[in-house]
Amino acid sequence: xxxxxxxxxxxxxxxxxxxxxxxxxxxxxxxxxxxxxxxxxxxxxxxxxxxxxxxxxxxxxxxxxxxxxxxxxxxxxxxxxxxxxxxxxxxxxxxxxxxxxxxxxxxxxxxxxxxxxxxxxxxxxxxxxxxxxxxxxxxxxxxxxxxxxxxxxxxxxxxxxxxxxxxxxxxxxxxxxxxxxxxxxxxxxxxxxxxxxxxxxxxxxxxxxxxxxxxxxxxxxxxxxxxxxxxxxxxxxxxxxxxxxxxxxxxxxxxxxxxxxxxxxxxxxxxxxxxxxxxxxxxxxxxxxxxxxxxxxxxxxxxxxxxxxxxxxxxxxxxxxxxxx
Amino acid sequence: xxxxxxxxxxxxxxxxxxxxxxxxxxxxxxxxxxxxxxxxxxxxxxxxxxxxxxxxxxxxxxxxxxxxxxxxxxxxxxxxxxxxxxxxxxxxxxxxxxxxxxxxxxxxxxxxxxxxxxxxxxxxxxxxxxxxxxxxxxxxxxxxxxxxxxxxxxxxxxxxxxxxxxxxxxxxxxxxxxxxxxxxxxxxxxxxxxxxxxxxxxxxxxxxxxxxxxxxxxxxxxxxxxxxxxxxxxxxxxxxxxxxxxxxxxxxxxxxxxxxxxxxxxxxxxxxxxxxxxxxxxxxxxxxxxxxxxxxxxxxxxxxxxxxxxxxxxxxxxxxxxxxxxxxxxxxxxxxxxxxxxxxxxxxxxxxxxxxxxxxxxxxxxxxxxxxxxxxxxxxxxxxxxxxxxxxxxxxxxxxxxxxxxxxxxxxxxxxxxxxxxxx
Numbered sequence: 001x002x003x004x005x006x007x008x009x010x011x012x013x014x015x016x017x018x019x020x021x022x023x024x025x026x027x028x029x030x031x032x033x034x035x036x037x038x039x040x041x042x043x044x045x046x047x048x049x050x051x052x053x054x055x056x057x058x059x060x061x062x063x064x065x066x067x068x069x070x071x072x073x074x075x076x077x078x079x080x081x082x083x084x085x086x087x088x089x090x091x092x093x094x095x096x097x098x099x100x101x102x103x104x105x106x107x108x109x110x111x112x113x114x115x116x117x118x119x120x121x122x123x124x125x126x127x128x129x130x131x132x133x134x135x136x137x138x139x140x141x142x143x144x145x146x147x148x149x150x151x152x153x154x155x156x157x158x159x160x161x162x163x164x165x166x167x168x169x170x171x172x173x174x175x176x177x178x179x180x181x182x183x184x185x186x187x188x189x190x191x192x193x194x195x196x197x198x199x200x201x202x203x204x205x206x207x208x209x210x211x212x213x214x215x216x217x218x219x220x221x222x223x224x225x226x227x228x229x230x231x232x233x234x235x236x237x238x239x240x241x242x243x244x245x246x247x248x249x250x251x252x253x254x255x256x257x258x259x260x261x262x263x264x265x266x267x268x269x270x271x272x273x274x275x276x277x278x279x280x281x282x283x284x285x286x287x288x289x290x291x292x293x294x295x296x297x298x299x300x301x302x303x304x305x306x307x308x309x310x311x312x313x314x315x316x317x318x319x320x321x322x323x324x325x
Numbered sequence: 326x327x328x329x330x331x332x333x334x335x336x337x338x339x340x341x342x343x344x345x346x347x348x349x350x351x352x353x354x355x356x357x358x359x360x361x362x363x364x365x366x367x368x369x370x371x372x373x374x375x376x377x378x379x380x381x382x383x384x385x386x387x388x389x390x391x392x393x394x395x396x397x398x399x400x401x402x403x404x405x406x407x408x409x410x411x412x413x414x415x416x417x418x419x420x421x422x423x424x425x426x427x428x429x430x431x432x433x434x435x436x437x438x439x440x441x442x443x444x445x446x447x448x449x450x451x452x453x454x455x456x457x458x459x460x461x462x463x464x465x466x467x468x469x470x471x472x473x474x475x476x477x478x479x480x481x482x483x484x485x486x487x488x489x490x491x492x493x494x495x496x497x498x499x500x501x502x503x504x505x506x507x508x509x510x511x512x513x514x515x516x517x518x519x520x521x522x523x524x525x526x527x528x529x530x531x532x533x534x535x536x537x538x539x540x541x542x543x544x545x546x547x548x549x550x551x552x553x554x555x556x557x558x559x560x561x562x563x564x565x566x567x568x569x570x571x572x573x574x575x576x577x578x579x580x581x582x583x584x585x586x587x588x589x590x591x592x593x594x595x596x597x598x599x600x601x602x603x604x605x606x607x608x609x610x611x612x613x614x615x616x617x618x619x620x621x622x623x624x625x626x627x628x629x630x631x632x633x634x635x636x637x638x639x640x641x642x643x644x645x646x647x648x649x650x651x652x653x654x655x656x657x658x659x660x661x662x663x664x665x666x667x668x669x670x671x672x673x674x675x676x677x678x679x680x681x682x683x684x685x686x687x688x689x690x691x692x693x694x695x696x697x698x699x700x701x702x703x704x705x706x707x708x709x710x711x712x713x714x715x716x717x718x719x720x721x722x723x724x725x726x727x728x729x730x731x732x733x734x735x736x737x738x739x740x741x742x743x744x745x746x747x748x749x
Binding site for chain 1: 459462463465467468470472487491498501502504505506509562565569572576583619632637670679
């Protein structure tokens with residue numbers, strides 16, 4: 001009897017200890033733990049300088065048809081007819097590279113030379129304005145958005161190379177740019193030869209970056225890759241780099257935002273800019289080339305140049321298209 | 326010893342010494358427990374608790390600042406005054422909290438994180454102001470500065486705040502453990518029962534031997550010991566239950582709601598950044614979807630049943646009403662966010678989407694954010710109040726028990742002395 005009482009008492013004490021005295025933990029609840037950051041994935045498509053078999057003239061594009069279809073009446077079964085049926089043309093442009101493609105701060109809309117070219121193509125397809133849906137992209141995304149069919153065209157200061165031709169198709173050249181250098185005024189830098197071991201900024205996924213790495217003679221600058229074109233201007237203003245490189249016209253757009261910068265040096269590379277189109281739609285490439293040939297001939301191109309790039313000086317002759325059949 | 330035990334007075338003296346020793350053991354157990362727990366409760370109340378709250382606040386305030394800066398930028402060259410003020414308020418509050426953290430002497434392992442906060446917040450605000458200045462001038466480079474600022478915030482500053490909060494949470498957990506060790510009341514109970522048992526058995530033996538049934542000093546010592554034991558155990562129990570209340574009614578809802586707010590702010594900021602990116606916002610949209618999924622809603626806005634917001638609602642507790650509308654408000658905002666996303670990608674719908682984002686979208690989000698902030702503050706106050714009252718439960722106990730048990734020991738000695746004296 002007494003033993004039973006002791007056992008009961010001990011059990012009661014143990015229960016009291018467990019329920020009333022157990023050590024209290026106050027760990028962070030599972031739901032209150034922070035969401036981990038995603039791994040940033042900005043994989044640029046591989047670019048290499050290896051020669052591409054069968055590519056003798058990267059500038060040559062599909063010859064346009066003898067007569068362009070009239071707006072709104074595209075040949076049935078063509079890619080153009082599909083675009084018209086959809087109701088809008090999807091175009092990728094840069095959002096931070098005035099005067100080619102940038103977001104107007106006041107209107108919130110993309111504008112620039114590239115955007116005007118895209119509008120011309122939209123007008124040729126639909127016969128009226130307001131059928132172009134713009135999407136801003138980064139340089140590194142230009143090839144992928146075309147290949148993944150996220151856009152119909154990329155008009156984004158994209159220079160034609162044999163390497164890129166294996167991945168996407170290109171229209172005829174609509175602007176002949178030259179790659180040059182942008183430096184701080186009074187820095188004394190006049191060419192790549194002055195930048196041995198120094199950092200030079202360029203956007204990821206451009207031909208520019210390979211040219212910087214190549215250097216000049218014995219001088220080998222250090223490429224400083226960034227995601228967006230405007231990031232180079234930021235890097236230059238913050239003194240992270242000694243120079244930035246891009247198309248001379250894009251650099252001019254940066255000088256317009258910062259008068260303490262100068263464009264210097266000879267042309268590092270010819271940059272023939274063309275419109276990227278999927279390899280799957282040669283009929284569309286021919287159509288775009290037809291539109292470009294028309295605006296080169298009827299003065300529309302010169303008008304766009306005067307409007308967007310007029311500050312650079314007199315309007316040059318439009319590029320001469322080269323075709324293959 | 327043996328010689329002394331051979332005589333009756335010697336035996337009595339030995340017994341009385343043993344009883345005093347038992348009382349001293351009880352006193353030691355009670356005193357050390359009380360002092361250790363007081364110190365642990367003070368640690369949570371004065372150091373790790375406020376530091377944890379400050380680290381969470383910094384996180385929320387900075388998230389708010391980043392989202393407000395993006396929303397203000399979205400409006401174009403002339404940013405809305407309300408957004409600008411919200412941004413400035415958040416930055417000011419975050420800076421105050423950093424000071425608070427510095428005062429709380431964060432653990433050495435996360436001293437670097439505090440340095441990151443103190444050093445990078447000015448860099449962040451500098452970048453945002455550069456972005457504003459460029460935006461005001463109509464320069465496209467403003468967007469690049471804002472992106473850099475936001476990247477700095479999301480990849481450097483906020484993770485530092487997260488690590489600080491996590492380190493402080495570990496400190497809170499540790500202090501909670503030290504304030505409620507299970508063996509402390511057990512030890513007090515065992516030593517107390519031993520002392521009481523000894524006193525009772527000794528008095529019964531003494532009564533049998535001397536046939537004097539009432540020894541007043543000994544009875545008084547027994548009563549005082551019993552009362553001391555009862556008071557100590559009661560105080561420890563009250564302290565523990567107040568700490569548990571503080572955890573369940575304060576700490577847990579506070580941390581869950583804070584996380585809900587941070588996730589919501591992240592989704593809101595992503596929505597603005599996605600619009601600023603003009604169609605190139607897939608990464609931001611994905612991030613918003615992830616934050617929303619964690620909140621407890623799928624990509625199309627349907628509740629998944631699990632997540633931070635359902636958890637916050639299911640917590641119950643005294644302040645459950647402050648959290649009752651959070652899910653409802655969030656769904657109202659999420660509906661607007663869906664409209665904004667759809668509008669932004671529709672042909673010619675961009676301007677309308679921006680107008681909606683700055684108007685109804687912001688209003689709906691602020692309603693959620695204000696409600697979340699209220700719930701957070703309420704839980705925070707409850708946590709604080711419970712910690713204070715847990716400390717109060719132990720107030721003066723150490724002194725009281727010391728005096729009472731000293732008297733009990735004197736009583737034991739006096740009670741036996743009269744019996745020993747009778748042998749002379």
